[in-house]
Amino acid sequence: MPVTLADVAQATGLSASTVSRALSDPDKVNPHTRDRVRRAARELGYVPNQTARSLSSGHHDIIGLIVPDIANPFFPPIIKAIQARAGLKGKTVIITDVDEHPGDEVQRAQVIRKRVDGLIMVSPRASEERLHELAHLNPIVFVNRQVAGAANVLVDNADGMAEAVEHLTALGHRKLAYLNGPRRSWSNTQRREAIVAACAAQGVELVEYGPFEPQIQAGVRAADLVYASEVTAVIAYDDLIALGLMTRLAERGVRVGHDLSVIGIDDSPMSGMAYPTLTSIHVPGAEAGMTAVDLVLGMIENPSDEEPPVVQLETRLVVRGSTALAPAT
Amino acid sequence: MPVTLADVAQATGLSASTVSRALSDPDKVNPHTRDRVRRAARELGYVPNQTARSLSSGHHDIIGLIVPDIANPFFPPIIKAIQARAGLKGKTVIITDVDEHPGDEVQRAQVIRKRVDGLIMVSPRASEERLHELAHLNPIVFVNRQVAGAANVLVDNADGMAEAVEHLTALGHRKLAYLNGPRRSWSNTQRREAIVAACAAQGVELVEYGPFEPQIQAGVRAADLVYASEVTAVIAYDDLIALGLMTRLAERGVRVGHDLSVIGIDDSPMSGMAYPTLTSIHVPGAEAGMTAVDLVLGMIENPSDEEPPVVQLETRLVVRGSTALAPAT
DNA sequence: CTACATACTGCAAGCGATTGCCGCAATACC
DNA sequence: GGTATTGCGGCAATCGCTTGCAGTATGTAG
Numbered sequence: 001m002p003v004t005l006a007d008v009a010q011a012t013g014l015s016a017s018t019v020s021r022a023l024s025d026p027d028k029v030n031p032h033t034r035d036r037v038r039r040a041a042r043e044l045g046y047v048p049n050q051t052a053r054s055l056s057s058g059h060h061d062i063i064g065l066i067v068p069d070i071a072n073p074f075f076p077p078i079i080k081a082i083q084a085r086a087g088l089k090g091k092t093v094i095i096t097d098v099d100e101h102p103g104d105e106v107q108r109a110q111v112i113r114k115r116v117d118g119l120i121m122v123s124p125r126a127s128e129e130r131l132h133e134l135a136h137l138n139p140i141v142f143v144n145r146q147v148a149g150a151a152n153v154l155v156d157n158a159d160g161m162a163e164a165v166e167h168l169t170a171l172g173h174r175k176l177a178y179l180n181g182p183r184r185s186w187s188n189t190q191r192r193e194a195i196v197a198a199c200a201a202q203g204v205e206l207v208e209y210g211p212f213e214p215q216i217q218a219g220v221r222a223a224d225l226v227y228a229s230e231v232t233a234v235i236a237y238d239d240l241i242a243l244g245l246m247t248r249l250a251e252r253g254v255r256v257g258h259d260l261s262v263i264g265i266d267d268s269p270m271s272g273m274a275y276p277t278l279t280s281i282h283v284p285g286a287e288a289g290m291t292a293v294d295l296v297l298g299m300i301e302n303p304s305d306e307e308p309p310v311v312q313l314e315t316r317l318v319v320r321g322s323t324a325l326a327p328a329t
Numbered sequence: 330m331p332v333t334l335a336d337v338a339q340a341t342g343l344s345a346s347t348v349s350r351a352l353s354d355p356d357k358v359n360p361h362t363r364d365r366v367r368r369a370a371r372e373l374g375y376v377p378n379q380t381a382r383s384l385s386s387g388h389h390d391i392i393g394l395i396v397p398d399i400a401n402p403f404f405p406p407i408i409k410a411i412q413a414r415a416g417l418k419g420k421t422v423i424i425t426d427v428d429e430h431p432g433d434e435v436q437r438a439q440v441i442r443k444r445v446d447g448l449i450m451v452s453p454r455a456s457e458e459r460l461h462e463l464a465h466l467n468p469i470v471f472v473n474r475q476v477a478g479a480a481n482v483l484v485d486n487a488d489g490m491a492e493a494v495e496h497l498t499a500l501g502h503r504k505l506a507y508l509n510g511p512r513r514s515w516s517n518t519q520r521r522e523a524i525v526a527a528c529a530a531q532g533v534e535l536v537e538y539g540p541f542e543p544q545i546q547a548g549v550r551a552a553d554l555v556y557a558s559e560v561t562a563v564i565a566y567d568d569l570i571a572l573g574l575m576t577r578l579a580e581r582g583v584r585v586g587h588d589l590s591v592i593g594i595d596d597s598p599m600s601g602m603a604y605p606t607l608t609s610i611h612v613p614g615a616e617a618g619m620t621a622v623d624l625v626l627g628m629i630e631n632p633s634d635e636e637p638p639v640v641q642l643e644t645r646l647v648v649r650g651s652t653a654l655a656p657a658t
Numbered sequence: 659c660t661a662c663a664t665a666c667t668g669c670a671a672g673c674g675a676t677t678g679c680c681g682c683a684a685t686a687c688c
Numbered sequence: 689g690g691t692a693t694t695g696c697g698g699c700a701a702t703c704g705c706t707t708g709c710a711g712t713a714t715g716t717a718g
Contacts, residue, residue, distance in 0.1 A: 004704060015668045020706060030666060050443040051383045052704035056673050060380075070424075071405035071598065079399060083426060092440070094423040095399075099409060111421065114379040115444070216602045243602060250604045269400070273545045273572060275579045275604065333674060344698045349676060359696060381674030384703050 003046040012040045023048070054115075062092045063296055064116035066109055068123055070097045072214055072240065073268040074285060078122055078143070081289035089297055091117070100213075102126040102184075106134060113137045118296035121145070122289075123187065138308075139299030141292045145186050151295050151308035153288045157187075157265075160281035160315030161194035162201070164235055164263050167279075167317055169202050172326035173233040173261060179222050179245070180210030181237030188237055191265065195235060207231060212241050219244020227252060232260060232326045239264035239271050239280055246274060246322065261323040276321030284313045332375040341369045352377070383444075391421045392625055393445035395438055397452055399426045401543055402597040403567065403614060407451055407472070410618035418626055420446070429542075431455040431513075435463060442466045447625035450474070451618075452516065467637075468628030470621045474515050480624050480637035482617045486516075486594075489610035489644030490523035491530070493564055493592050496608075496646055498531050501655035502562040502590060508551050508574070509539030510566030517566055520594065524564060536560060541570050548573020556581060561589060561655045568593035568600050568609055575603060575651065590652040605650030613642045 009016045014037065022029045022037035029037075040046075054060045063086055067075045083093045096112060098104045102125035113119055118139035124131055131147045134140055141151035168176060178195050181188035188211070199206040209225045212218035219241035226234055226245065236242035242264030246256045256262050257276040264271055267282035291311050299308070338345045343366065351358045351366035358366075369375075383389045392415055396404045412422045425441060427433045431454035442448055447468035453460055457476065463469055464479035472482045497505060507524050510517035517540070528535040538554045541547035548570035555563055555574065565571035571593030575585045585591050586605040593600055596611035620640050628637070 006704075016705075017669080017707075018667055020704095021667085024706085028666080033666080047439060047443065049384075049704050050440070051380055051389075052673090053706075054380045054673090055378075055384050055675085056704080056706045058673075058706090070399050070408060071402070073400070073402075076400035079426065080428060083428065092425075092437075094425065096421070096423065097408065097412060099412065108421075110376065111379070114376065216598070220602075247602050247604050269545070270599075273549075273576050275576050334676095335674080345675080346677075346699080347697050350697085353676085357696080362696080378674050381703090382676075384705090385674075385676040387676090387703075 002049075003044045004049070005046070008037065008041050008044055008046050011044060012037055059117050060115060061090065062094055062116045063293070064109075064112040064119045065093050065095045066105065066112065066119065066121045066124070067095065067097055068105075068125055069100050069214075070095070072238075073270050074214075074238065074266045074283070075122065077269065078285040078289040081286035082120060082293055085290045085293040086297075089293070091293075091297070100125065102130075106130045109134050109140075110137070113140075117300050120289075120292045120296060122292075125182070125185065127184070138303065139296045141295045141299075141308075143288050143292045149308070151299065152310040153291045153295065153313065154310065155283050155288060155313050155315060157190045157281070157283075157315055158194045158197070160265075160283075160317055161191060161235075162198045163317035164279075164281055165195065165198035165202055165204060167319060167323065168233045168235075168261060168263070169204055171233075171261065171324065173204070174326070175205040175207070175231050176233040176235065177207050177209060177226055177229060177231040179212055179219075179226075179234060179236040179241050180208055181212065181214055181241075183211040185211075185237075191237060210237070212237060214238045214240050216240050216244035216247070219246075220248040223248030223252070226260070227254065233263070233323070234260065235263045235265070237265060239266045239268045239278060242278055242280070242322075243270060243274055246276075246278070257322045257324050259327055261326070263317075263323060267318050271318075271320065274322075279320045279323040280318055281315050282318045283315050288313055331378070332373045333378070334375070337366065337370050337373055337375050340373060341366055388446050388629075389444060390419065391423055391445045392622070393438075393441040393448045394422050394424045395434060395441065395448065395450045395453070396424065396426055397434075397454055398429050398543075399424070401567075401569065402599050403543075403569075403595045403612070404451065406598065407614040407618040410615035411449060411622055414619045414622040415626075418622070420622075420626070427454075429454065431459075435459045438463050438469075439466070442469075446629050449618075449621045449625060451621075454511070454514065456513070467632065468625045470624045470628075470637075472617050472621045478637070480628065481639040482620045482624065482642065483639065484612050484617060484642050484644060486519045486610070486612075486644055487523045487526070489594075489612075489646055490520065490564075491527045492646035493608075493610055494524065494527035494531055494533060496648060496652065497562045497564075497590060497592070498533055500562075500590065500653065502533070503655070504534040504536070504560050505562040505564060506536045506538060506555055506558060506560040508541055508548075508555075508563060508565040508570050509537055510541065510543055510570075512540040514566075520566060539566070541566060543567045543569050545569050545573035545576070548575075549577040552577030552581070555589075556583065562592070562652070563589065564592045564594070566594060568595045568597045568607060571607055571609070571651075572599060572603055575605075575607070586651045586653050588656055590655070592646075592652060596647050600647075600649065603651075608649045608652040609647055610644050611647045612644050617642055 022034045105126045122143040135150035143153045264280040267280040271278035271280040351363045451472040470480035593609040596609040600607035600609040
């Protein structure tokens with residue numbers, strides 16, 4: 001039913017090889033022939049069968065992307081950055097959402113890997129050992145998650161976190177809370193350690209709550225814990241939790257940015273749109289995505305056996321309306 | 330380098346055909362042989378080459394999904410519903426975000442189509458003619474966009490819109506604004522016509538603004554227009570615009586849900602989390618997604634030449650905190 | 659006029675699976 | 689015990705395209 005290369009060949013009286021070359025390697029064929037082929041292809045409505053092409057050529061011109069949860073606003077900008085960058089290089093991106101099921105990640109990666117030239121996994125949740133199994137299906141790069149022996153694009157939370165604590169102390173806060181993310185989250189470990197270090201360095205008292213899932217609902221739940229405590233400022237594992245927190249606090253009559261300061265992490269698009277606007281630690285997701293694409297593409301072009309590259313990106317605090325002077329005691 | 334079927338065949342002393350059957354059609358082979366093959370495959374680390382499998386079998390066990398913008402919170406629930414439903418039936422979903430570039434949609438669809446067994450396009454932005462070209466690459470189903478001659482899952486905005494206007498008039502509002510979505514958006518046309526009809530039916534004065542892009546920023550811009558007008562209630566093309574509107578109005582000291590009522594459309598996850606919570610017209614995205622999957626799968630199983638199915642889903646109003654009695658004049 | 663590049667194009671061998679058809683042996687039946 | 693059945697497994701064709709190699713024609717040089 002569908003038009004194949006052979007049909008075009010027959011229509012033009014040429015061989016399949018020539019048609020193939022005319023279409024995908026124009027320099028190797030006589031300009032006149034090329035045009036004739038192109039015209040015929042167009043007229044017949046020929047669309048190359050990518051599957052066949054991949055099978056014989058060995059590449060797909062696709063890069064695979066695995067994210068934990070597209071509903072989390074942290075990811076879309078990353079995804080878009082990746083798509084844009086890949087598009088620039090003539091690659092298509094296919095996205096898979098594993099819906100926060102760590103168990104699926106590895107398996108999905110294995111399957112997808114067979115259909116793409118390279119893989120990018122953003123913030124994978126699976127255990128280090130399991131991810132390690134994946135390191136071998138090069139090219140693969142892990143974003144926002146350290147996996148020894150594999151290409152990594154990492155985000156260093158320390159700077160931003162230090163800035164955040166510094167910002168709060170400057171505003172007079174002396175006791176603050178950290179709302180933990182998922183217990184097994186690598187990011188949470190990083191962030192938690194960074195804040196503990198920052199608080200210790202700056203002599204601020206820290207209490208912890210959680211773990212909380214990176215969802216608005218969890219922030220709502222967190223709000224009541226915070227409300228009952230005596231902290232004057234809160235740093236949340238991510239913007240979603242911060243947002244849920246703010247909403248719930250507003251309901252209970254707490255004026256965020258006045259009675260209580262809140263800082264989120266990720267600097268997702270929502271943070272500028274909440275009310276009050278959310279002070280947040282900017283995580284360079286888009287840059288990370290673009291870097292990841294460059295790494296994958298690089299690894300595709302010259303697959304070396306050298307130690308895979310590791311890139312570190314930095315975070316910084318973006319101050320908005322949710323942080324203010326500590327209330328007088 | 331990679332282990333192939335032939336390798337497993339050689340290792341077991343069997344033929345490739347037998348190995349193939351043992352792996353993908355277990356009943357056609359002796360249990361003992363089957364186990365032997367499985368073990369060998371496991372030991373060798375054999376992973377079937379999906380590309381080859383697709384080429385020869387003609388199917389991919391994948392369904393393609395094209396969405397305009399994953400950053401728009403309206404889509405993730407749909408995407409997840411689609412993935413869940415497809416997963417249940419043993420299919421994988423690959424997502425492509427066309428980033429609101431209508432021009433890309435058709436081309437992307439053509440390309441993707443070659444790698445999947447069926448296609449779902451959610452809220453495509455391209456013109457009807459262009460979409461019509463796609464109708465032929467069956468199975469394909471359009472969600473939230475009517476394309477004559479193709480399978481459709483449509484959402485009827487009329488009910489929800491009527492409820493919304495009714496709700497507002499019951500609260501005493503007599504003059505309201507509609508914030509238009511993108512000019513060429515099919516949904517916007519539907520919604521606009523529905524609200525015009527509802528207002529006419531209920532004797533309410535209507536003013537229109539826009540078009541606005543479905544983004545929070547656009548809502549911010551809309552806010553100033555609304556502020557300067559004399560309406561007491563606003564219905565926005567979607568929740569994002571409504572959210573941006575509310576944020577900006579809050580900044581300007583307008584108490585939404587008191588001085589002014591706001592209704593969004595989509596009932597996206599954000600709406601319950603804003604402050605005040607956003608009254609919104611619930612659009613059954615998840616149901617639409619699931620239905621779409623069922624349609625595609627159905628069309629794959631028995632490709633008929635009959636008129637492709639069209640399913641209509643309904644909307645309803647979900648009242649939250651952003652709507653209240655009209656202020657006394 | 660022969661000899662040798664040069665430029666295109668065709669041949670045919672894959673890529674790695676699936677699958678219809680056939681043959682063989684073991685089992686069943688009478 | 690002879691023949692019809694049935695169950696397994698192998699052969700080989702096929703999916704649609706790419707690509708190394710070889711062949712032919714044209715052009716240039718000697």
